[in-house]
Amino acid sequence: MKVLIIGSGGREHALAWKLSQSDVEQIVCVPGNGGTAALKRCENVPLAVDDFQGIGQCVQERQISLVVVGPELPLSLGISDYLRSQGIPVFGPTQAGAQIEASKSWAKELMQSAGVPTAAAQTFTDANAAKAYIRAQGVPVVVKADGLAAGKGVTVATTLAQAEAAVDAAFGGTFGLAGEKVLVEEYLTGQEVSVLVLTDGVSVQLLLPAQDHKRIGEGDTGANTGGMGAYAPVPLVTPALMDQIQREIIEPVVMALQQRGIDYRGVLYAGLMLTPKGGPKVIEFNCRFGDPETQVILPLLETPLEDLLLACAEQRLAQAPPIRWKTGVAACVVTAAQGYPGAYTKGQAISGIEQAEGLGVAVFQAGTKFRDQQLVTDGGRVLGVTAWGENFAQAIAEAYAAVEQIHYEGKYYRRDIGYRVRAGSATC
Numbered sequence: 001m002k003v004l005i006i007g008s009g010g011r012e013h014a015l016a017w018k019l020s021q022s023d024v025e026q027i028v029c030v031p032g033n034g035g036t037a038a039l040k041r042c043e044n045v046p047l048a049v050d051d052f053q054g055i056g057q058c059v060q061e062r063q064i065s066l067v068v069v070g071p072e073l074p075l076s077l078g079i080s081d082y083l084r085s086q087g088i089p090v091f092g093p094t095q096a097g098a099q100i101e102a103s104k105s106w107a108k109e110l111m112q113s114a115g116v117p118t119a120a121a122q123t124f125t126d127a128n129a130a131k132a133y134i135r136a137q138g139v140p141v142v143v144k145a146d147g148l149a150a151g152k153g154v155t156v157a158t159t160l161a162q163a164e165a166a167v168d169a170a171f172g173g174t175f176g177l178a179g180e181k182v183l184v185e186e187y188l189t190g191q192e193v194s195v196l197v198l199t200d201g202v203s204v205q206l207l208l209p210a211q212d213h214k215r216i217g218e219g220d221t222g223a224n225t226g227g228m229g230a231y232a233p234v235p236l237v238t239p240a241l242m243d244q245i246q247r248e249i250i251e252p253v254v255m256a257l258q259q260r261g262i263d264y265r266g267v268l269y270a271g272l273m274l275t276p277k278g279g280p281k282v283i284e285f286n287c288r289f290g291d292p293e294t295q296v297i298l299p300l301l302e303t304p305l306e307d308l309l310l311a312c313a314e315q316r317l318a319q320a321p322p323i324r325w326k327t328g329v330a331a332c333v334v335t336a337a338q339g340y341p342g343a344y345t346k347g348q349a350i351s352g353i354e355q356a357e358g359l360g361v362a363v364f365q366a367g368t369k370f371r372d373q374q375l376v377t378d379g380g381r382v383l384g385v386t387a388w389g390e391n392f393a394q395a396i397a398e399a400y401a402a403v404e405q406i407h408y409e410g411k412y413y414r415r416d417i418g419y420r421v422r423a424g425s426a427t428c
Contacts, residue, residue, distance in 0.1 A: 001023070001024050001025055001065045001066070001306060001310075002024070002025050002026040002027075002028070002062060002063060002064045002065050002066075003019055003024055003026070003027050003028070003064065003065065003066050003067075003068060003306060003309075004027075004028040004029075004030060004055075004058065004059055004062070004064045004066070004067045004068070005019075005027065005028070005029045005030070005032075005036075005067075005068045005070060006030050006049050006055065006067065006068070006069045006070055006071070006074055006079065007029075007030075007049060007069070007070025007071045008029075008031050008032060008033045008049075009033070009070065009071070009291055009366045009367075009379075009381075010291055010292060010294075010295055010334075010364040010365065010366035010381070010383070010384040011070050011071075011288075011289050011290070011291035011292075011294045011295070012029060012032070012033075012036065012070040012071075013033060013035040013036050013364040013365050013366070014294045014295045014298050014362075014364050014384075014386075015068060015070065015289070015294065015298070015305070016029055016032070016035075016036045016039055016042055017035075017039060017298070017362060017364070018298040018299075018301065018305045019305055019306055020039045020040050020041060020042060022304045022305065022306055023304075024041065024306055025041065026041050026042075026043070026062070027039065027041055027042040027043070028042075028043050028044075028045055028058065028062055028064065029042060029043070029044050029045070030044075030045050030047045030049065030055055030058065031044060031045065031046045031047055031048070031049070032044030032045070033365045033366070033368050033369065034365050034368045034369060034370055034375050035363070035364060035365030035368070036365075037370075045058055049071060049073060049074045049079075050073065050074055050077055050079075052074075052077075052078075052079055052082045052083075055067075055079070055083070056082065056083060056086055056088075059083065059086075059088055060086075064088070065089065065310070066089050066090075066091060066306070066309060066310050066313055067083055067088055067089070067090045067091065067092070068090075068091045068092065068309055069090065069091065069092030069266070069288065070288060070289065071288065072098065072101050072102065072148055072286065072287055072288050073148065075092050075093060075095070075097075075098040075101075075102075075266075075287050075288060076095065076098045076099075076101070076102040076148060076287075077095065078094070078095035079092070080092045080093060080094050080095070080098075080265075080266075081094050081095050089310065089313040089314060090265070090313055091265065091266050091309040091310075091312055091313045092265070092266040092287075092288065093262075093263075093264045093265060093266045093287050094262065094263055094264070096260075096261075096262045097257060097262045097263070097264040097266075097287060098287045100253075100257075100268075100285045100286075100287050101148070101284075101285060101286045101287040101288070102147060102148055102287075103146055103147060103181075104144050104145075104146050104147075104183050104284065105123040105146050105181060105183060107284070107285050108121050108123070108183065110253065110256055110257075110260075111253065111282055111285075113256060114252040114253055114255065114256035115252060116248070116249050116252050116253055116282055117248065117249070117278065117279065117280065117281045117282065118281050118282040118283075119142070119185045119186040119187075119188050119273075119281060119282075119283065120185070120186040121183045121184065121185040121186065122183070122184050123146070123181060123182070123183050124181070124182050124183075124184065125180065125181050125182075126171075127167050127168060127171040127182075130143075130167045130171075130182050130184055131163075131164050131167055133184055134157075134160065134163045134164065134167070134184055135160065137184070139157055139158055139159055139160055139162075139163055139187075140156065140157060140158045140187040141157050141163050141184055141185065141186070141187055142154065142155070142156055142157070142183075142184070142185040142186070142187055142188075143155045143157055143163055143166035143167055143170070143182060143183075143184055143185075144182065144183040144184075144185060144284075145170045145175040145178045145179040145181075145182060146178065146179070146180070146181035146182060146183060147175070147176075147177060147178030147179070147180070147181070148178050149175040149178045149179070150226060151214075151224065151225060151226035151227065152175070152223075152224055152225070152226070152341055153170070153175050153178055153179070154224050155169075155224070156187065156224075163184075167182060167184075170182045188273040188275055188281055188283065189273075189275065189276065190273045190274045190275040190276055191211070191236060191273070191274045191420070192211065192212070192214075192271065192272065192273055192274075192283065193209050193210070193211050193234050193236070193237055193272050193274055193280075194209065194210045194211065194212055194230075194269065194270070194271055194272070194290050194293045195207075195209050195237075195242070195245055195250075195269075195270045195272060196210070196267055196268075196269050196270075196289065196290055196293060196294075196297065197246075197250050197267065197268045197269070197270065198266075198267060198308055198309075198312055198317065199254055199264060199265065199266070199267075199268050199312065199317065200265050200311065200312045200313075200314075200315040200316065200317040200318075201254070201257070201258065201262075201263050201264045201265050201315060202254075202258070202315065202317070202318065203317040203318040204246065204250055204251065204254060204268075204317070205308070205317060205320070205322070205323055206242060206245075206246055206250070207297050207301075207323070208232045208233040208297050208300060208325060209232065209233055209234040209237040209242065210230050210231065210232035210233070210234065210290070210293040210296055210297055211230060211231055211232075211234045211420070212227045212229075212230045212290065212292065212293055213227065213228045213229045213230065213414060213416075213417055214226075214227055214228070215228070216228065216336075216340070216341060216414075217414070218414050218415060218416045219416065219419075223341050223342075224341070225336075225340065225341045225380075225381070226291060226341075226380070226381055227290070227291060227292045227293075227334060227381070228333075228334045228336070228381075228413070228414045228417070229292060229331070229332050229333045229334050229413075229414060229417030229418070230290075230292045230293050230295065230296045230331070230332050230417075231296055231329065231330065231331040231332070231392065231395070231396070231417070231418045231421060232293070232296040232297050232300065232329065232330055233300075233329065235421060236274065237274075241274075241280070244279065244280070245270070245272065245280055248279075248280075249270060249272070249280065249282060250268065250270065253268065253285070254268070265312050265313055265315065266287065266288065266312060267286075267287070267288055267289050268285065268287070269285060269286035269287070269288065269289070269290050269293075270282055270285055271283040271284045271285070271286065291366075291384075292332045292334055292364075292384045292386075295330075295332045295362075295364050295384045295386045296330040296331060296332045296386060296388075297330075299326075299330045299362065299386060299388045300325050300326050300328065300329075300330055300388065301323070301324075301325065301326070302323075302324040302325055302326050303321075303323045303324045307320065308320065308323065327390075328388055328389055328390050328391075328395075329388065329389065329390075329391060329392050329395050330386060330387065330388035330395055331386070331387055331388075331392065331395040331396045331399050331417060331418050332364075332384050332385065332386040332399065332417070333384070333385045333399045333400060333403050333413055333414070333417050334366075334381050334382075334383070334384050334385075334413060334414075335381075335382050335383045335384075335385065335403060335406065335411050335412065335413045336380055336381050336382060336411075336412045336413065337367065337377050337379070337380055337381075337382055337410055337412070338409075338410030338411075338412055339410070340380035340381065340412065341380060344380055344410075345377075345409075345410060346367075346376070346377055346378050346379070347371065347376050347377065347378070348376060348377040348408040348409040348410060349374055349375070349376055349408060349409075350368065350375045350376060350377060350382070350383075350406070350407070350408045351406070351407050351408070352405040352406040352407050353375070353383075353405075353406060355405040355406075356385060356402035356403070356405040356406050357402075359387075359398060359401060359402045359405070360387070360398065361385055361386060361387040361398055361399060361402040362385075362386045362387075363383055363384070363385050363386075363402070363406070364383065364384040364385075364386060365382075365383055366379055366381045366382060366383060366384060367379015367380060367381055367382045368382060368383070376408075377408055382408070382411075383406065385399050385402045385403050385406070386399065387399040387402065392418055392421045392422060393422065395418075396417065396418045396422060399417070400415070
């Protein structure tokens with residue numbers, strides 16, 4: 001079996017890392033990064049993720065058995081449609097299915113039609129109308145750019161000034177075309193949790209629940225990011241709650257997609273708020289593996305990953321056995337560039353990854369590249385340092401010990417990843 005992975009981030013490195021532990025004959029990453037280049041049986045091909053023709057040619061030349069699409073951008077542009085038209089099995093939804101992430105207003109309407117619990121919201125194409133609605137509703141409130149904004153298009157506004165500034169930023173072009181439409185949502189309280197689901201468009205299998213840390217500052221303060229760390233599983237999410245999430249959220253959405261004639265084969269990622277009253281509510285859906293959730297879920301996966309992905313692509317997930325998991329937990333600490341999620345510098349030399357990995361952790365590379373045979377920073381989120389063990393105290397301590405081995409100028413990371421489970425974490 002030969003697998004091609006589209007993408008260059010920590011998520012794609014984690015996918016390739018997991019596949020490299022199995023009997024997959026070859027892994028091709030487009031374009032990949034320094035981490036994927038170092039994996040056994042793995043090759044990087046320097047193509048852009050939206051170069052459909054080039055990717056299709058690469059698939060044909062290398063006789064690829066399965067394409068796995070990592071990022072949301074090529075999915076929203078229709079990469080799965082393009083490859084499937086050539087008879088190539090793809091793990092990743094069609095362009096129509098990717099709207100569930102590419103358009104928050106489309107996803108909101110889908111959820112409402114399916115009776116899925118979610119925050120109340122209004123959609124606006126005019127800044128003054130959005131501001132008038134916010135003033136009438138009051139704060140706190142959540143302001144979201146409708147389209148893809150690399151995880152940065154959401155503002156949780158606790159003051160009117162913050163809310164109006166978020167509206168002005170969106171309509172002022174901060175997020176490009178993604179901000180031409182804005183959602184103003186009800187502010188939900190509770191704990192956020194990520195539930196990633198594998199689906200072939202008919203059947204579903206839920207992965208372990210994970211908890212991301214989206215804010216840049218410790219104590220969940222500051223601006224939203226793509227994710228500063230994660231852990232899995234989430235003790236708060238019991239088997240009974242997972243059954244409820246599957247029954248009341250996942251299955252109705254999959255059914256609603258079917259009713260619209262959408263062939264959804266890939267990951268359905270539900271970002272949920274566990275509210276004190278009323279149960280879980282959907283904050284958003286994503287159409288791909290989460291980052292950094294993938295980095296803590298895959299180390300705990302015992303079932304061969306390629307078997308699950310291919311079963312989804314070939315629409316035979318119902319025949320696949322239940323997913324098997326290893327015992328224990330995992331934690332990931334993301335190291336970022338100074339200034340992220342705002343302006344940041346690139347090109348800082350990175351050292352210490354080998355020493356960190358010598359402690360028994362996995363260092364998943366995200367914003368990196370090689371320059372003159374030196375690994376340097378090349379993005380806002382640079383590395384995802386992941387450890388796993390019998391309990392959270394062990395896994396978190398090992399992840400932070402490994403982070404201390406890694407050096408580059410301006411390295412930033414939160415020191416409180418997993419703070420909700422650190423106390424009394426002798427067991428899962």
